[in-house]
Amino acid sequence: MFLARVIGEVVATIKHGDLGGQKLLLVQPVTPEDAVTGKPSIAVDAADAGPGDLVLVADEGNMAAQVLQRSRGPIRTVVVGVVDQVEVGGAAG
Amino acid sequence: MHFARVVGTVVCSTRVPAWTGQRTLLLQPTDPEGNAQGRWVVAVDLVSAAQGQRVFYVRGREAANALADPDNPADAAIVGIVDAVWAHAWTAPGDS
Numbered sequence: 347m348f349l350a351r352v353i354g355e356v357v358a359t360i361k362h363g364d365l366g367g368q369k370l371l372l373v374q375p376v377t378p379e380d381a382v383t384g385k386p387s388i389a390v391d392a393a394d395a396g397p398g399d400l401v402l403v404a405d406e407g408n409m410a411a412q413v414l415q416r417s418r419g420p421i422r423t424v425v426v427g428v429v430d431q432v433e434v435g436g437a438a439g
Numbered sequence: 440m441h442f443a444r445v446v447g448t449v450v451c452s453t454r455v456p457a458w459t460g461q462r463t464l465l466l467q468p469t470d471p472e473g474n475a476q477g478r479w480v481v482a483v484d485l486v487s488a489a490q491g492q493r494v495f496y497v498r499g500r501e502a503a504n505a506l507a508d509p510d511n512p513a514d515a516a517i518v519g520i521v522d523a524v525w526a527h528a529w530t531a532p533g534d535s
Contacts, residue, residue, distance in 0.1 A: 352527070353471075354527050356523075357521075359520070359522055360519065361520070362518035365518060365519060370519075387440060388495050407499070407501040419505070420516060421497070421501065422497060422499060422500075422501040
């Protein structure tokens with residue numbers, strides 16, 4: 347899993363059946379200090395996240411299937427939580 | 440899942456049986472704004488994407504799962520055609 351910032355939404359009418367009815371978020375991986383790290387990717391939203399939220403993103407197929415309560419399909423990147431607080435080295439950040 | 444643009448078609452008269460009837464397209468990965476980024480990828484096409492269209496694709500084991508029979512060697516699969524990307528105004532402190 348990694349920390350990411352929700353920086354947008356993706357709209358797609360034509361998509362794989364397993365993605366039907368799923369909200370697609372554009373997530374930018376960030377460090378705990380909120381600095382950009384790595385490339386943005388598209389994730390299925392399972393945590394009701396919104397614009398600007400700091401979120402926890404899982405990038406593994408089996409976990410995605412469990413979170414979405416379905417058999418294994420083509421989904422691997424899922425927003426699984428909205429982060430309230432991150433502590434690094436014991437100091438609240 | 441990642442953004443890409445369809446830049447071509449890959450035709451193989453001989454290939455693994457699991458891909459029978461499946462189209463394979465040549466993709467140029469892009470950033471969310473559509474600018475080319477990184478090296479080309481060949482992906483199986485699940486959404487009948489056309490030349491020049493912006494799409495998104497999944498990589499790894501989940502690409503094979505996109506086909507009806509998951510027992511196939513795909514490592515990239517196009518799973519959606521991009522209609523729109525709404526970017527929210529947000530700039531990370533480390534991005535300036």
